[in-house]
Amino acid sequence: xxxxxxxxxxxxxxxxxxxxxxxxxxxxxxxxxxxxxxxxxxxxxxxxxxxxxxxxxxxxxxxxxxxxxxxxxxxxxxxxxxxxxxxxxxxxxxxxxxxxxxxxxxxxxxxxxxxxxxxxxxxxxxxxxxxxxxxxxxxxxxxxxxxxxxxxxxxxxxxxxxxxxxxxxxxxxxxxxxxxxxxxxxxxxxxxxxxxxxxxxxxxxxxxxxxxxxxxxxxxxxxxxxxxxxxxxxxxxxxxxxxxxxxxxxxxxxxxxxxxxxxxxxxxxxxxxxxxxxxxxxxxxxxxxxxxxxxxxxxxxxxxxxxxxxx
Ligand code: GLU
Numbered sequence: 201x202x203x204x205x206x207x208x209x210x211x212x213x214x215x216x217x218x219x220x221x222x223x224x225x226x227x228x229x230x231x232x233x234x235x236x237x238x239x240x241x242x243x244x245x246x247x248x249x250x251x252x253x254x255x256x257x258x259x260x261x262x263x264x265x266x267x268x269x270x271x272x273x274x275x276x277x278x279x280x281x282x283x284x285x286x287x288x289x290x291x292x293x294x295x296x297x298x299x300x301x302x303x304x305x306x307x308x309x310x311x312x313x314x315x316x317x318x319x320x321x322x323x324x325x326x327x328x329x330x331x332x333x334x335x336x337x338x339x340x341x342x343x344x345x346x347x348x349x350x351x352x353x354x355x356x357x358x359x360x361x362x363x364x365x366x367x368x369x370x371x372x373x374x375x376x377x378x379x380x381x382x383x384x385x386x387x388x389x390x391x392x393x394x395x396x397x398x399x400x401x402x403x404x405x406x407x408x409x410x411x412x413x414x415x416x417x418x419x420x421x422x423x424x425x426x427x428x429x430x431x432x433x434x435x436x437x438x439x440x441x442x443x444x445x446x447x448x449x450x451x452x453x454x455x456x457x458x459x460x461x462x463x464x465x466x467x468x469x470x471x472x473x474x475x476x477x478x479x480x481x482x483x484x485x486x487x488x489x490x491x492x493x494x495x496x497x498x499x500x501x502x503x504x505x506x507x508x509x510x511x
Pocket of ligand 1: 262263264265295296314360367392395459460461462
């Protein structure tokens, strides 16, 4: 274990010295201020041990990583009905593609592209007030991380709402196809707020551990989801979790993962641990450039892959 601590520190030091850090997302004005020099990593083992290196205690904007948690909640409430409204196929288009949604007649490719996550937010909203639903999602993440300090960053939520023209278009398309129960305005409010949850790598790694432990929360043994559902969420993360770079990520890293434009990535080593990395500079697909590189190095060193053991 202490060797792994040394490896983690080495990975962070080597990558921090790297030249190309990618480009910080700027289409949500508040995200522009993130520092591309930042790189944090945390590993939460299913037996409760935690390891971290770099800027692992620095809070960042969860953005699309939050979609793993909203999907988990919605599956708990609606089960397979959810799959009548959203597909399970990877997308070859940008995460906010309008053309793809029109071609599919209002049924999003998967729950992680923006249109799919809007469907999930709509289901969770049901007939509640947006504020109640946002509170429920935040409580769920806090419960999983066993940490009441995780918050929604209202500044980022507001900033997203001021410039979310494409998401407004997607929500209106969904409504036009009859695939939304609530008004686009209410759904977009819930969506922007869950994307604006702010946490650090240690908290995110802990929150994801149930996916490594057959659906059970390691801190209290509580079954968050069944083992089968945990496997299926992992399968969706593997195939759809890194935008239209999911194939390349599976090739390089070989682990189920979900990334967000805030530069965070949650990766799962089934039966072993949950890993969170964060570095705000993004590659051409919108995945954290240094985050992907850190996961690739770590997975390689440890022999972690869902595709087979290290030779
Ligand atoms: N809130 C962001 C958006 O809707 C999330 C994008 C992402 O992280 O993939 O554009």
